[in-house]
Amino acid sequence: MSEMEAVTKKLELTRHQVSSMPPSTIYIPDFITPEEEEQLLNKIRTAPLPRWAQLSRRRLQTWPSSLSSSNTLLAAPLPAWLHDPIIPRLESQTGIFMDSPHGAPNHVLINEYAPGQGxxxxxxxxxxxxxxxxxxxxxAIVLDIYQKRETGEREIEPTYRILQEPRSLLITTDEMYTKHLHGIQEITADRDLGPKTISNWDLLGHQIAFTDGQNERxxxxxxxxxxxxKVSKLGSKMKIFGNR
Ligand SMILES: O=C(O)CCC(=O)C(=O)O
Incomplete structure (x- = not known):
């Protein structure tokens, strides 16, 4: 990508910046189409059962695999259905992984929350x-963002609330990543939704769906x-074992 293209992309992205938050949060509604959403859900539903880790308050799939105890990923490509269309679109519309060590995401967590889970x-x-x-x-679901105090503890009440609509893309970077915590409450409905309480209210694609201030989960x-x-190639891993 040329320097000019990179600058243009950054400018375009500012349209999607959540203005009431530090300039490191981007929200893009309708990032994928309903057909793409259905195809992805179908792949997730039909994944072999052992792919799911049943946690106490949600289910989780990890692709291509879990990290080792030293936070290392064994090099392996993501499956095609997790790559396309999302990764090329992230690249062409946002460029956010442009400066990351591998220039693209290499790991995907799939979290599934039933109503009441978080x-x-x-x-x-x-x-x-x-x-x-x-x-x-x-x-849809509300993601709560908590500021981290100097002591490392989090504030009790969320500082920001982000309403994530189906098919949307949320990007968090920099300060949002390093100085905040995030979580999803274990409730059956998100309440008190509106311009004063939801940080990305003006950026929602389908605001009308929430005008009664509620989101039944x-x-x-x-x-x-x-x-x-940290990514290790199988070859170098074998060498490590061989040297033991
Ligand atoms: O489901 C989400 O939006 C949040 C997931 C999350 O917090 C995580 O994977 O660390």
Whole structure:
């Protein structure tokens, strides 16, 4: 990509910046089409059962594999259905992985939340380059963002609330990645939704769906794309074992 193209892309992206948040949060509604959403959900549903890890409050698939205890990913390509259309579109529309060590995401977590399920506030940690691209499928959900105090503890109440519509893309980078925690409440409906409480309200693609201020939860699936910093090739792994 030429320097000019990179500057143009950055400018285009500012349209999708969540203005009430630090300039490191981007929200793009309708990033994928309903047909693409259905194809992805179909692939996820038909994945072999052992692919799912049943956690206490959600289900999880990890592609291409889980990281080792030293946060290392064994080099392997993502399956084609997780690559296309999302990765080329991330590249052409956002360029956000342009400066990451591998120039593209190499790891995807698939989280599935039934109504009443969620994920405790947490940080994504040092295993990844500090960029996360989340594509939402199936239904809307509110992601809560908590500021981290100097002491490392999080604020009790979320500082920001982001409403993620199905088919949307949320990108968090920099300060949002390093100085905040994120989580999803274990509730059956997101309430009190509106311009004053939802940070990306003006950027929503289908605001009208939430004008009563509520989102009754349905099964929502997320794909989180990241670039794992440490990648080991099988060959070098065998060498390590061979040297033992
Ligand atoms: O489902 C989501 O949007 C959040 C997932 C998440 O927090 C994570 O994968 O670390």
């Amino acid at each position: 994920i405790m506030p947490h940080e994504d940690g040092a295993a990844y380059h500090p960029v996360v691209a989340t594509v939402s499928l199936g239904a 349905q099964v929502r699936t997320s794909l989180t794309y990241r670039d794992v910093l």
